[in-house]
Amino acid sequence: MKPYFKQKPYPLEFSGAAMIGAEEKELVNRVLDSRSLNRYYGPANQGMVADFEREAATWLGVKHTLAVHSGSGALRVALRALDIGPGDEILVPASTFIATALAVLNTGATTVFVEIDESGNINPNDIEHGITTRTKALIVVPILGVPCDMDSILAIVRRRKLLLLEDCAQSFGCRYHGRPVGSFGDIGCFSLQHCKVITSGEGGLVATSNPSLYERMIRLHDQGFLREAHLPNLGRVASTESPLGENYRMSELTGAVALAQLRKLDRIVAKLKENRRRIYSALQPGPYRFRPSPDPDGDVGCNLLFIHEGTGAQMDEWVHLLCAEGIPAGCRYDGKTVYQYSQIRAIRNPDGTMRFPDGLCPRTEHILQVSAHVPVAPQLTAEDCLAVADAINRTTDKVYSPSKSRCQLTVGHNEAR
Ligand SMILES: Cc1ncc(COP(=O)(O)O)c(C=O)c1O
Numbered sequence: 001m002k003p004y005f006k007q008k009p010y011p012l013e014f015s016g017a018a019m020i021g022a023e024e025k026e027l028v029n030r031v032l033d034s035r036s037l038n039r040y041y042g043p044a045n046q047g048m049v050a051d052f053e054r055e056a057a058t059w060l061g062v063k064h065t066l067a068v069h070s071g072s073g074a075l076r077v078a079l080r081a082l083d084i085g086p087g088d089e090i091l092v093p094a095s096t097f098i099a100t101a102l103a104v105l106n107t108g109a110t111t112v113f114v115e116i117d118e119s120g121n122i123n124p125n126d127i128e129h130g131i132t133t134r135t136k137a138l139i140v141v142p143i144l145g146v147p148c149d150m151d152s153i154l155a156i157v158r159r160r161k162l163l164l165l166e167d168c169a170q171s172f173g174c175r176y177h178g179r180p181v182g183s184f185g186d187i188g189c190f191s192l193q194h195c196k197v198i199t200s201g202e203g204g205l206v207a208t209s210n211p212s213l214y215e216r217m218i219r220l221h222d223q224g225f226l227r228e229a230h231l232p233n234l235g236r237v238a239s240t241e242s243p244l245g246e247n248y249r250m251s252e253l254t255g256a257v258a259l260a261q262l263r264k265l266d267r268i269v270a271k272l273k274e275n276r277r278r279i280y281s282a283l284q285p286g287p288y289r290f291r292p293s294p295d296p297d298g299d300v301g302c303n304l305l306f307i308h309e310g311t312g313a314q315m316d317e318w319v320h321l322l323c324a325e326g327i328p329a330g331c332r333y334d335g336k337t338v339y340q341y342s343q344i345r346a347i348r349n350p351d352g353t354m355r356f357p358d359g360l361c362p363r364t365e366h367i368l369q370v371s372a373h374v375p376v377a378p379q380l381t382a383e384d385c386l387a388v389a390d391a392i393n394r395t396t397d398k399v400y401s402p403s404k405s406r407c408q409l410t411v412g413h414n415e416a417r
Pocket residue numbers: 070071072073096097099100141167168169170191192193202203204
């Protein structure tokens with residue numbers, strides 16, 4: 001019999017993209033009709049980017065946000081605003097998307113990789129081991145919608161007088177004890193790329209409550225200019241500097257989609273959490289642990305992360321069988337730490353040896369080898385969620401105790417088994 005998600009394809013797991021509808025079209029059409037596609041120009045500017053910034057600041061509970069054209073652009077603008085460059089060392093979790101590390105390396109600063117723990121996020125107990133007299137900042141990355149342990153992190157940052165940057169690219173909508181992630185650090189960075197919780201295809205945002213950093217980021221994202229449009233929000237201009245900025249501006253078309261998506265964020269997160277809860281509650285115990293979270297209530301719910309207790313080969317088979325059922329399971333970053341990407345492996349010391357060799361963060365390397373995830377989509381119905389759990393339960397039996405394989409759920413069947 002054809003598996004459930006071969007008869008009825010697994011819905012698009014990128015939640016923002018999946019929820020695109022009339023609201024995005026209406027705002028985009030308003031921009032097109034206005035013939036004012038740049039945030040600063042045009043005969044009938046609709047102020048989509050400015051509205052997105054204002055509503056994002058309210059949602060995040062920060063004083064200022066600035067929209068940019070990507071999450072990488074957000075990191076670039078933030079790191080430059082924090083004056084990070086050659087000679088500085090920046091602490092970065094050993095598992096994150098490569099953009100986090102590249103943003104640091106592209107400033108001329110160096111990355112010091114820190115172990116993660118089973119939450120998937122930086123291990124607060126390992127942060128201080130990486131601190132030297134050159135350490136200037138810590139970057140934390142709440143991965144796949146799970147917050148970092150911000151109480152421990154803030155204590156270290158205060159004690160060691162470090163700058164704190166939150167790379168929340170994957171976790172718009174995530175909270176830690178009620179407070180949105182991205183609002184704890186000196187600067188929070190977000191991405192609105194296609195795979196993110198909310199999306200405008202490409203896009204990014206920086207968030208801060210520090211007016212000087214905000215002013216600097218405005219200039220850095222717009223060739224060193226500070227345009228009048230920002231003055232009401234900025235309050236007063238503190239500096240006359242014109243840094244060598246670049247162009248990271250967001251267009252009005254992107255702003256229109258971003259604004260419509262932001263207005264759906266709470267609904268998207270509620271749906272993801274509901275679906276994840278449904279799947280969790282129908283799962284049988286297996287030879288795996290679930291990713292722990294420092295605040296489960298704050299999780300976005302966009303993924304189920306399993307830490308397998310068997311061999312790497314068993315986990316690969318588990319992932320392969322779920323994919324064969326039409327469920328897009330996967331291994332975190334193909335089991336690689338960020339320093340195991342070819343771009344970073346290519347970096348050499350003056351004597352020609354690898355700057356970031358394998359074994360740098362052995363616990364992270366191990367956790368990634370045994371971590372597999374199943375994405376949660378907002379459009380999964382209650383019945384679909386049972387079918388996901390059923391497929392996971394059967395696959396776990398097949399891989400770990402082949403003698404007790406169960407029969408599979410068919411479309412239209414209302415009970416898990
Ligand atoms: C943790 C992290 N940081 C930064 C980025 C870069 O964002 P963007 O693709 O919008 O440049 C991404 C995602 O793509 C990410 O997952």
